[in-house]
Amino acid sequence: MTSTPTELRPADLGTLVVLPWSGVASDGTDMPYLLAYSLGDAAGGPQVTAAAVEQLLADNGLPVGGELVDGAYRRNLPITLLVEAGQAVVRMPRLIAQAPAPPEWLAAVRARGFAYLVFTTRAWPEGAPGSIVQPAALAAFAGAPETLNAAAHLVLPATSLRG
Numbered sequence: 001m002t003s004t005p006t007e008l009r010p011a012d013l014g015t016l017v018v019l020p021w022s023g024v025a026s027d028g029t030d031m032p033y034l035l036a037y038s039l040g041d042a043a044g045g046p047q048v049t050a051a052a053v054e055q056l057l058a059d060n061g062l063p064v065g066g067e068l069v070d071g072a073y074r075r076n077l078p079i080t081l082l083v084e085a086g087q088a089v090v091r092m093p094r095l096i097a098q099a100p101a102p103p104e105w106l107a108a109v110r111a112r113g114f115a116y117l118v119f120t121t122r123a124w125p126e127g128a129p130g131s132i133v134q135p136a137a138l139a140a141f142a143g144a145p146e147t148l149n150a151a152a153h154l155v156l157p158a159t160s161l162r163g
Helices: 046-059 103-112 135-142
Strands: 016-024 030-038 068-070 080-084 087-092 095-100 114-120 151-159
Touching (some): 016 087, 030 087, 030 103
Parallel strands (some): 030 114
Antiparallel strands (some): 080 087
């Protein structure tokens, strides 16, 4: 008996959020990070959103919980990062997510030419758009093993409309 892949239903993703922030990396300079996650607000709750996000990532060849994918070397990567007009725009098939970026993140991405994306299947309802996310809450969620082990990790070269 063979199984057929299920069709991804966009509604099962729930509300997807991209959150840019920067932090000091091991080399002592700022690293621009992006955290992508669902609020877990699909009809079936966080379990449904986790499965849908995992399917979205798998459908695009992005492994969850394992290897770092470096977009500088993987030219056929189906996910891109556009940085323009103070915004971080992440694009992939079936998804375009945009977020205002803080000045320190923009400076870090300009200096490095890329951002580190953690796209997790773990829902975070506390990180709703428009709410103020305290640095300690962000660090607790983004740094939790449950978040990191349930995520695709990517280095995304930054592009701009100006070339």
